[in-house]
Amino acid sequence: MKIFVINGPNLNMLGKRPQSIYGKVTLDEINKDLSARAKELGLEAEFYQSNHEGELIDILHKAHGEAKGIIVNLAAYSHYSIALRDAVEILSIPVIEVHLSNIYSRENFRHKSLISPLVAGVLCGFGPLGYRLALEAIKDILQ
Incomplete structure (x- = not known):
């Protein structure tokens, strides 16, 4: 079963971003770890990252026909992109939203995600x- 892992803007800069918020781990290291764990679970993880809203929308559309589930960290776009919200709303597969930092302990504008009401679950603050x-x-959802 193919799972798309979709990361949004600035996540390609992990390891260079403020480490007190985002940690020292790079996106490549996260992807490598996740790929190994996916294989242990009998899943196939396919990774995407873009700093461009339209490209992220295209990836979400592609997932509609190719993936059985999605892990998504749309980063800053989570808080204001109605277009990405609409792309997630179209999906009929499970989506889990991830944020490295605890968005509720940060600036007020980060407290609301337009994506969260549409997904199966949200994980934030666990790096x-x-x-x-x-x-x-x-x-578990797919079983």
Whole structure:
């Protein structure tokens, strides 16, 4: 079963971003760890990252016909992109939203995600572990 892991803007800069918020781990390291765990669970993880809203929408549309589930971290777009919200709303497969930091302990504008009401669950504040937990959750949902 193919699971799309979709990361949004600035997540390609993990390891260079403020480490007190985002940690020291790079996106490549997260993806490598998640790929190994997916194989252990009998899943196939396919990874995407873009800093461009339209490209993220295209990836979500592609997932509609190719993936059995999605782990998504749309980063800052989570808080204001109605277009990405609409793309998630179209999906009929389980979606888990992940944020590395605890969005509720940060600036007020980060407290609301337009994506959260549409997804099966939200994990925030667990750093890279959130992706692993999301993978476990998708596996359980699909069984």
